Amino acid sequence: MAATGTPVSLSDFEKLAEARLSRNAWDYYASGADDMLTLRANQRAFSRIRIKPRVLRDVSAVDVRTNVLGQAIASPIGAAPSAMQRMAHPDGEEASARACASMRLPMILSSWSTTSLEDVAKAAANVPKDSVPAPAQFQVRPDIKPVRWFQLYVYKDRAVTRRLVERAAAAGYTALAVTVDTPLLGRRHADIRQFKLPSYLRLANFDDADSGKQNVGTPHTSSAEEPRDSGLAVYVAEQIDPTLSWNDIAWLRSITHLPIIVKGVLTAEDADLAVKAGVSGVIVSNHGGRQLDGVAATIEALPEVVEAVAGRAEVYLDGGIRRGSDIFKAIALGARSVFIGRPILWGLAYNGEVGVRTILRLLEDELKLCMALAGKSFDIGCQTLEDITPGMLSYAAVVSRL
Numbered sequence: 001m002a003a004t005g006t007p008v009s010l011s012d013f014e015k016l017a018e019a020r021l022s023r024n025a026w027d028y029y030a031s032g033a034d035d036m037l038t039l040r041a042n043q044r045a046f047s048r049i050r051i052k053p054r055v056l057r058d059v060s061a062v063d064v065r066t067n068v069l070g071q072a073i074a075s076p077i078g079a080a081p082s083a084m085q086r087m088a089h090p091d092g093e094e095a096s097a098r099a100c101a102s103m104r105l106p107m108i109l110s111s112w113s114t115t116s117l118e119d120v121a122k123a124a125a126n127v128p129k130d131s132v133p134a135p136a137q138f139q140v141r142p143d144i145k146p147v148r149w150f151q152l153y154v155y156k157d158r159a160v161t162r163r164l165v166e167r168a169a170a171a172g173y174t175a176l177a178v179t180v181d182t183p184l185l186g187r188r189h190a191d192i193r194q195f196k197l198p199s200y201l202r203l204a205n206f207d208d209a210d211s212g213k214q215n216v217g218t219p220h221t222s223s224a225e226e227p228r229d230s231g232l233a234v235y236v237a238e239q240i241d242p243t244l245s246w247n248d249i250a251w252l253r254s255i256t257h258l259p260i261i262v263k264g265v266l267t268a269e270d271a272d273l274a275v276k277a278g279v280s281g282v283i284v285s286n287h288g289g290r291q292l293d294g295v296a297a298t299i300e301a302l303p304e305v306v307e308a309v310a311g312r313a314e315v316y317l318d319g320g321i322r323r324g325s326d327i328f329k330a331i332a333l334g335a336r337s338v339f340i341g342r343p344i345l346w347g348l349a350y351n352g353e354v355g356v357r358t359i360l361r362l363l364e365d366e367l368k369l370c371m372a373l374a375g376k377s378f379d380i381g382c383q384t385l386e387d388i389t390p391g392m393l394s395y396a397a398v399v400s401r402l
């Protein structure tokens with residue numbers, strides 16, 4: 001993209017974000033773990049899936065509305081939880097929440113937000129629906145409440161965890177997304193070399209009594225010694241419970257009426273255990289390639305999770321979604337909706353709340369266009385997400401270079 005060109009794709013916004021953000025923030029947001037194989041695989045795996053279009057099918061009406069956990073949303077796209085959003089823009093998580101609420105799209109707030117969960121809920125309460133008019137048949141009903149879930153990290157100190165859960169319920173969050181792929185933090189090299197949460201920001205859901213010191217900067221114990229871990233990883237090792245097991249899902253269910261979703265499942269076996277533990281949803285996620293490097297791309301893992309869940313819970317996906325056609329492929333393979341992580345941060349860096357809306361609208365528009373150009377399996381009626389089936393996909397042959 002030329003420096004002055006109008007950004008027209010998520011990758012344009014990515015470049016603009018890189019130019020605008022501090023090195024510290026950019027590296028933290030962009031990094032994956034170790035060799036970043038899984039980070040790259042998330043996107044590459046989408047490009048190996050082809051769409052088989054049907055033609056002459058009257059695609060004049062395309063409807064992308066759906067619902068998650070019984071709540072209506074305008075399209076199957078939401079904001080994945082990402083920590084420390086105020087490094088991207090002063091309005092941080094409040095801006096993301098307002099953008100999602102105005103578009104009637106779901107947002108998952110990170111436990112490690114730089115604005116408190118109560119302030120985020122307040123900022124996004126009663127947000128008017130996005131002023132950009134939609135064709136009448138796509139208008140979202142004004143009585144539809146924004147969907148806001150709280151992402152939970154389970155602290156060793158269960159009183160801290162319980163307090164977070166109670167506060168999320170009291171503030172109106174309608175589900176808990178429990179992250180299960182982070183008993184310890186993956187090694188992100190840039191953060192090990194140097195990461196510092198700017199001194200004017202804090203992990204706003206905690207005070208020091210809750211979560212120990214908030215020093216999440218890279219520790220240098222002496223000038224002669226190189227850091228072996230990022231301050232983030234040290235914080236996680238100190239605070240987060242690595243003994244977490246499926247039994248703890250039962251404990252969480254016993255302390256809250258909120259539906260529970262597990263975030264970070266990649267196998268049929270775990271998907272089945274999740275359903276047996278009573279969860280309402282499963283997010284197929286590898287944490288955007290930031291945890292165990294070398295695991296499958298999420299779109300590759302999706303089919304086996306969908307098959308194992310077999311309709312007993314909702315299945316969502318995040319990781320590498322950069323085009324409307326990626327969403328189409330995820331829906332075809334059984335995802336109810338998708339979530340995006342880094343692109344929300346690029347939108348924030350670009351222009352706060354408006355920037356996040358721009359990103360979400362771009363993806364929504366690309367999805368609608370993709371659906372129209374892909375045609376549909378049946379001849380009558382409006383094309384909906386239910387019309388997108390696995391039969392509309394094929395797979396590019398993998399040509400080995402070895």
Ligand SMILES: Cc1cc2nc3c(=O)[nH]c(=O)nc-3n(C[C@H](O)[C@H](O)[C@H](O)COP(=O)(O)O)c2cc1C
Pocket residue numbers: 028029030042080081082083110111112151179263285286287288289290318319320321339340341342343
């Ligand atoms: C900067 C950053 C911070 C993140 N923080 C969290 C977090 O606090 N909790 C969590 O469950 N996942 C976190 N994630 C993972 C995202 O929720 C999501 O799984 C991932 O970003 C999806 O991949 P994508 O960035 O390619 O869309 C984070 C991801 C990024 C990039």
Ligand SMILES: CCCCCCC(=O)C(=O)O
Pocket residue numbers: 083112182203216232233235236287290
């Ligand atoms: C506050 C300590 C750890 C932040 C890590 C958040 C996260 O999940 C990430 O991927 O980064």
